[in-house]
Amino acid sequence: MSAWGFVFLAYGIVWFALLVYLGNVIRRFRKVESELSSLRSSGGLKKNA
Amino acid sequence: MELLKQTLWMLWKDLLLELRRRESILAMFFFGTLLLFVFHFAFEIPTEKAAEMAPGLLWLAFLFTGTLGLTQLFQAERENHCLDALLLSPMDRASLYLAKVFFNLFLMLLVELIVFPLFWVLFNLAFWNLLPSLFLVAFLGTIGFCVLGTLFSAVTLKARARELLLPLILFPLMIPVILATVRGMEIILRTGKFTEALPWLRLLIGFDVIFFTVGFLIFEWVIEA
Amino acid sequence: MAGTMQKRGRARRVTGILALAFILVGLYFALIGAPPDAYQGEVQRIMYVHIPSILTAYLSFFIVFIGSCLFLWKREKRDDILARSAAEIGVLFTSLTIIEGSIWGKPTWGVWWTWDARLTLTAILLLIFVGYLMLRSLIEDENRGAVCSAVVGVIGFLDIPLIHMSVYWWRTLHQPPSILRPDKMPWENVHPSMLIALAVNFAAFILLYFYLLSLRFRVGEMEEEVKTLKLYGGAS
Numbered sequence: 389m390s391a392w393g394f395v396f397l398a399y400g401i402v403w404f405a406l407l408v409y410l411g412n413v414i415r416r417f418r419k420v421e422s423e424l425s426s427l428r429s430s431g432g433l434k435k436n437a
Numbered sequence: 438m439e440l441l442k443q444t445l446w447m448l449w450k451d452l453l454l455e456l457r458r459r460e461s462i463l464a465m466f467f468f469g470t471l472l473l474f475v476f477h478f479a480f481e482i483p484t485e486k487a488a489e490m491a492p493g494l495l496w497l498a499f500l501f502t503g504t505l506g507l508t509q510l511f512q513a514e515r516e517n518h519c520l521d522a523l524l525l526s527p528m529d530r531a532s533l534y535l536a537k538v539f540f541n542l543f544l545m546l547l548v549e550l551i552v553f554p555l556f557w558v559l560f561n562l563a564f565w566n567l568l569p570s571l572f573l574v575a576f577l578g579t580i581g582f583c584v585l586g587t588l589f590s591a592v593t594l595k596a597r598a599r600e601l602l603l604p605l606i607l608f609p610l611m612i613p614v615i616l617a618t619v620r621g622m623e624i625i626l627r628t629g630k631f632t633e634a635l636p637w638l639r640l641l642i643g644f645d646v647i648f649f650t651v652g653f654l655i656f657e658w659v660i661e662a
Numbered sequence: 663m664a665g666t667m668q669k670r671g672r673a674r675r676v677t678g679i680l681a682l683a684f685i686l687v688g689l690y691f692a693l694i695g696a697p698p699d700a701y702q703g704e705v706q707r708i709m710y711v712h713i714p715s716i717l718t719a720y721l722s723f724f725i726v727f728i729g730s731c732l733f734l735w736k737r738e739k740r741d742d743i744l745a746r747s748a749a750e751i752g753v754l755f756t757s758l759t760i761i762e763g764s765i766w767g768k769p770t771w772g773v774w775w776t777w778d779a780r781l782t783l784t785a786i787l788l789l790i791f792v793g794y795l796m797l798r799s800l801i802e803d804e805n806r807g808a809v810c811s812a813v814v815g816v817i818g819f820l821d822i823p824l825i826h827m828s829v830y831w832w833r834t835l836h837q838p839p840s841i842l843r844p845d846k847m848p849w850e851n852v853h854p855s856m857l858i859a860l861a862v863n864f865a866a867f868i869l870l871y872f873y874l875l876s877l878r879f880r881v882g883e884m885e886e887e888v889k890t891l892k893l894y895g896g897a898s
Binding site: 395398406410421428 | 689692693703704705707708711712715751754757758761762765766768769870874877878880881884885887888891892
């Protein structure tokens with residue numbers, strides 16, 4: 389493998405992994421955000437019952 | 438010296454139990470010896486190389502034997518809610534830590550006292566005169582192992598896959614001890630002199646002091662969790 | 663309360679945008695702007711991600727330590743979430759560091775792995791991080807899991823200097839410091855644009871790290887809130 393091959397391999401893996409993780413966190417963020425808002429709107433009235 | 442009294446009392450209890458049932462000590466001793474046998478089959482050890490490989494093999498055997506002792510360490514307290522009872526009493530938590538450290542140390546030292554000469558015999562080594570210095574290095578390393586090991590034995594007490602988790606967490610943290618002990622022993626075997634191994638020994642002593650203090654302070658939180 | 667949340671969200675977004683900017687500029691400098699190294703050639707460009715990665719990994723570990731100490735002291739859930747988030751991201755950056763180091767090593771030393779001090783230390787760091795996360799997942803009681811992993815976080819960090827010392831002594835006492843000098847940085851012929859590349863990429867990684875950390879932290883906070891609501895506020 390040429391020198392540039394190694395460079396692109398390294399950079400490729402790094403940014404791919406970081407993007408995958410970022411996507412993962414954002415997905416989790418959206419999921420918990422919607423869960424939280426639905427819980428707040430539906431369960432809020434009963435919370436202090 | 439209330440702390441000391443409580444520690445000695447707890448230690449005495451463990452020693453008495455062990456004296457009567459001899460569970461841990463026998464298991465540890467046989468396991469340690471068994472490992473030596475397995476090493477003989479797993480590694481081709483010609484007599485010239487035996488002295489070179491001795492520290493590493495010995496320390497490996499002690500590590501695994503010690504881990505065996507650690508997983509058993511709080512066994513008596515786990516049964517019949519003994520631990521809860523102990524925590525309910527006004528006993529200083531640190532004395533439980535001290536007692537367990539000394540108990541495991543005692544067991545491991547007993548095993549080492551026997552396995553060291555046994556190794557020498559099985560692998561036809563000379564340098565019998567170096568054994569005391571080697572044992573001193575192993576002693577310092579064993580202290581480091583017991584100090585951190587007891588803490589993590591308590592940490593993993595209620596975890597699943599405990600027997601796997603304990604070594605997984607403990608061994609990376611033990612690397613300074615492993616390196617220092619094995620290199621120290623190697624230097625003594627190679628040069629016959631104590632002085633060249635001193636840097637490693639200082640590292641060992643530093644490790645022991647630091648983590649004995651940390652363990653002593655932190656144990657209370659761990660055992661009450 | 664809502665005001666701080668909004669401020670934090672805005673700060674996070676700004677960090678994210680800055681991170682993206684620095685990443686792009688950094689990529690330009692790393693791959694085009696900086697010249698190839700006199701000795702290592704193009705392969706040296708990997709250093710522009712490798713050095714920031716390793717520093718970010720150590721930063722992460724430090725944050726795990728701080729979070730763990732604070733949690734053990736004050737027992738506030740927030741500190742535990744911080745430690746947990748930093749550990750997760752730390753595993754990511756540490757693994758990347760090892761992979762980058764390995765890829766750099768193959769053309770430079772001819773091997774994918776060597777037990778030199780730096781790689782060995784990074785591998786040990788990864789093991790400690792992984793131990794932290796595994797302990798967490800294997801303890802069923804939430805609170806106990808938090809306390810126990812905090813202990814690992816604290817002791818792991820305190821052990822690092824000792825591990826560092828012992829590994830370096832071991833490697834320098836046993837390897838002839840002749841042919842292979844992997845710890846030596848080629849600072850002799852440093853072109854200014856190489857320094858710029860390093861600095862920009864370093865800033866990029868730090869910004870990206872804090873962006874990821876704040877995102878992950880917020881996720882942790884919200885998950886905690888969901889749990890509390892379900893426990894105490896839920897359906898009748």
